[in-house]
Amino acid sequence: MKKNIVLLTILFFQAVSISMLAATKTPAQQLIERLAKIQKQGYMYGHQDDPFYGITWDWEQGRSDTKELVGDYPGVMGFDLGGIEVGDKKNLDSVPFNRIREEIIAHHKRGGIITISWHPRNPLLGTTAWIENDIKAYEAAVEALDKVGQSAMAHHLVDPRTTVESILPGGCKYEKFQLWLYRISEFLQNLKDEKGNPVPFIFRPYHENNGNWFWWGQKLCTDEQYHQLWNMTQDFINERMNDNVVWSFSPNLQGNWTETEWMKRYPGDNRVDLIGEDAYQWGTEKDFIQGVTADLKLITKIAAEHGKLIAMTECGYQNSPDATWWTRVFMPLIDQAPICYFLPWRNYKKEHFGASKDAKTANDFKQWSQKKNFLFLKDIQRIK
Ligand code: BMA
Secondary structure, eight states: OHHHHHHHHHHHHHHHHHHHHHHTOOHHHHHHHHHHHHHHHOEEEEEETTTTBOSSOBSOTTOOHHHHHHSSOBSEEEEEOTTGGGTOSBOTTSOBHHHHHHHHHHHHHTTOEEEEEOOOOOTTTSSOSBOHHHHHHHHHHHHHHHHTTOGGGGGGSOOGGGHHHHHSTTSTTHHHHHHHHHHHHHHHHTOBOTTSOBOOEEEEOSOSTTSSSBTTSGGGSOHHHHHHHHHHHHHHHHHHSOSOEEEEEOOBOOSOOOHHHHHTTOOOTTTOSEEEEEEEOOSOHHHHHHHHHHHHHHHHHHHHHHTOEEEEEEEEOTTOOSTTHIIIIIHHHHTTSOEEEEEEOOOOSSOOOSOOTTSTTHHHHHHHHTSTTEEBHHHHHTOO
16 A cells, blocks of 8 residues: 555656656747657648738738648748848838738647748848849949059948858947847747747748858858857847747758768757758759759758758749649659658749649649648647
8 A cells, every 4th residue: 555655656746747847848849849740740831921922812811822722721831031120011022020920820829830031131231132243243343443443442342242241249230230130039029829928930040051142151151150140140039039949950952062061051959950951943853853862861861860850941943834843853852851841932923832723733732732641731730
C-alpha cells in the first residue's frame, strides 16, 4: 500500500513537471514542433498574398485562388512588409498594412501558419530593395565623370555597394535604420489574437542573399557584415517580441554550393530555426531540376546535422506556361526532401506563380492536391 502511494506520488509529480514543461514552451517553440509534426505527414501548400488578389480578381474579401481551385485554404500564407519601415500605409505591392494584419490574425485563428518576408527600401539611397539599377546608375555616373576628365569628383557619388556598411554601428545611416527596425517591430508586436496572445510566425528577412539583386546580396557586403546585419535585426526584433518568431534563413537556388560556401552566411544554430530555399524556374527545366536536386540534397544534410526544419520558402514557374509542370517537374523534386512547406509567390493579373483555376496548370495541380501527403489548411488544423 505504502509502495503504491510512493509510486502514485512520483507519477503525480512527473505529470506536473511534464505539464509545466509544456506550459513553458514559447510560441516559437510550439510552432517549430508543429511544423515538425506536420512534416511527418507531408508538406503544406503555401501561397504569398493569397487572400488579396488572384489571376483574375483583386481586393474582394473572402476570395482565394487556392480555395477556389482545391476547396481549401493554403496551410501557409505569406505576407510582405516592404514599406512598413518608412511608415507607408500600404506595402510595396499596394496591400494595406491593416489588411495584412487582419488576414494574418484570421489565418492564425483558422489554424493556419503565417510566414512574413520583408523587402525594405534601400536605406542609403531611398530606392527599392532591388539594387541592380542603382549600381548601373552609379557606374554610368563614374564613367561620365571620367569622360569629362573629372574622375577625382567620383568620391562625391554615393556608392550603392556600401548600403549594408552604412546601417551597421558607426555607419552614416545607422540611426535611420534603427528607426526602420523600430517600425517593423511595432507592426510585428501588434500581431495578437483576440485574447491578446501573440501570433507565432516564420520571419524570413534578407533572403536570396547569395544573389546580387537585393542590397544585402553576395557582392554587396562581406560575410561578416551580413552576420552583423542579421544579428542586429534579430536582436532588435526579439527583444521586443514574446518569443513568437521562428527565424528562416533562405538563400536562393544555386545548384553548385559546397557545404563550406553555403555555411559562410549561415547566421548560426542559435539564430536560425528553419532553413529555406527560394527556387524559381527562370531558365531551362534541366537546369532547374539539376540545381534544386543538388541544393535540396545539401540543405537536407545540413538541416539534419544542425537539427533544423527545411522548406521551399519561395518557388514557382512564372505565369505557368507548362500545364503539367507541378506534377512532372516540381513534385518529384520536393518528394525527395523532408520539406514542411513550399510557397509559390503571388498571383495577380500581370504575373502569377501559384495554383489557380485560371492558370494553365489548374487540372494538374488539382489532381496533385488530392494526394494524402499534400496538405492544406483542413489537413493541418488537427495537428497542434
Ligand atoms: C516580385 C514581384 C514584384 C513584387 C515583389 C515583392 O517577385 O512579384 O512584383 O513587388 O516580388 O512581392
